[in-house]
Amino acid sequence: MAATIFIDGEAGTTGLQIREKLEGRSGIELVSISAEARKDxxxxxKVYEDVDVVILCLPDEAAKEAAKLVDAxxxxxxxxxxxxxxxxxxxGWTYGFPELAAGQGEAVAKARKVTNPGCHATGAIALLRPLTQAGLLPANARVSIGSVSGYSGGGKSMIEAYESGKAxxxxxxALGLEHKHLPEIELYSGLSERPIFVPSxxxxxxxxLVSIPLHLxxxxxxxxxxxxxAAYDGHYRGQAHFKAFADAGxxxxxxxxxxxxxxxxxxxxxxxxRRHAVVVAKFDNLGKGASGAAVQNLMLMLGR
Structure with a gap:
């Protein structure tokens, strides 16, 4: 029997990409509602009651209201x-980063409510968690994180500004140093000290590209x-979507x-x-950083 999936917010960048990734997959039935009914x-x-999984691709406040509707x-x-x-x-929400630590993939698979990581946070946590877990980076380390993303991560207004040549x-x-991804970076990286994070x-x-310099x-x-x-190789051993490289020169x-x-x-x-190093995570901000991660989590939840 096909699993029924409703993408609430399917007209946005992430929603469109999730739909594209799911269309044509066997055992998946995508459910939609009319544009007029989207805010009803x-x-x-009624749609929530009739489907197996809802994927929320909404602004934060709308996502909170949708979650209340689910709970009700x-x-x-x-x-x-x-x-x-x-x-x-x-x-009450399971962090949707299956490679975070041993058992996280199983936790996602069993969860009723999964929250997708942010794109910048995905790279930062992917770099930091293996080092803190291996004891190579102390929890109280003072860390600086730099990150550069393509403009598609900024939503419709930023996409329009870049593609019209205005940007x-x-x-x-986020030079007030209060970017919304910082709380999850703090919580899941293994750090006890709040890092400095400068996105671009x-x-x-x-x-x-997300990068972190290290004084060895x-x-x-x-x-x-x-x-x-070796810390990265050990942490991500057997994980299909991760590969580590040692680069010099x-x-x-x-x-x-x-x-x-x-x-x-x-x-x-x-x-x-010089005993200096920099670790870098490279990935697609719309793939593992957004829609790809959502589909990966969905497949785990469906046992596929």
Missing amino acids: PAAKR LGDRAPRVIDASSAHRVAP PAFELY VGNFRQGM EALPGKPTLADIK NARIEPESLNGTNDIEIHVFANES
Whole structure:
């Protein structure tokens, strides 16, 4: 019997990509409602009652209202994946990062309510959690995170600004240092100290690089490039979407080569003589950073 899926907010960037990824898959039936009914609570309630899974691709406040509607349905409630940032650190929600730690994939598979990670947070946590878990990075380390994303992550207004030539070639933003992805980075990275996080956007549609510099001599055990890479290899062993690389010399890295996939590459760059390193996560901000992650979580929840 096909699993019935309703994408609430299917007209947005993430919703459209989720629908595209699910169309034509065997055992999946996509359910829609008319444009006029999308903001009608009674119409949405009826759809929620009739489907197996609802994927929320809504602004945060609308996602919170949708979650209340789900909770009110009691035993008739569908399972939920929330792609917004509304519930990423909320009690009762399972964090939809299956590679986070041992058992996280199983937790997602069993969950009634799953919250998708943010795109910047996906890269930051992918870099930090293996190092804190391995003891190479202490919980109280003071960390700085840089991240650059394609403009598609900024929603309709940013996409229009870039594609009409009105936006700058590159810009830093959230310089009040209160970006909405920080709470989940703090909670799931294994850090006890709030990191400094500076996001940026460039004039390319999609793709992402998240980077964290490391002073190797300041870390416990004074690790080498090989030690850092081994931590990633061990943490992500057997995970289909992750691969780690050790890079040296005058290497370069660009953000777009993984577009259209659900993969993450972890790169470890080091200058051993200076005892400096930088770790970089490369992935598609609309793939593993958004719609791809939602579909991965859905497949786990459906046992596929």
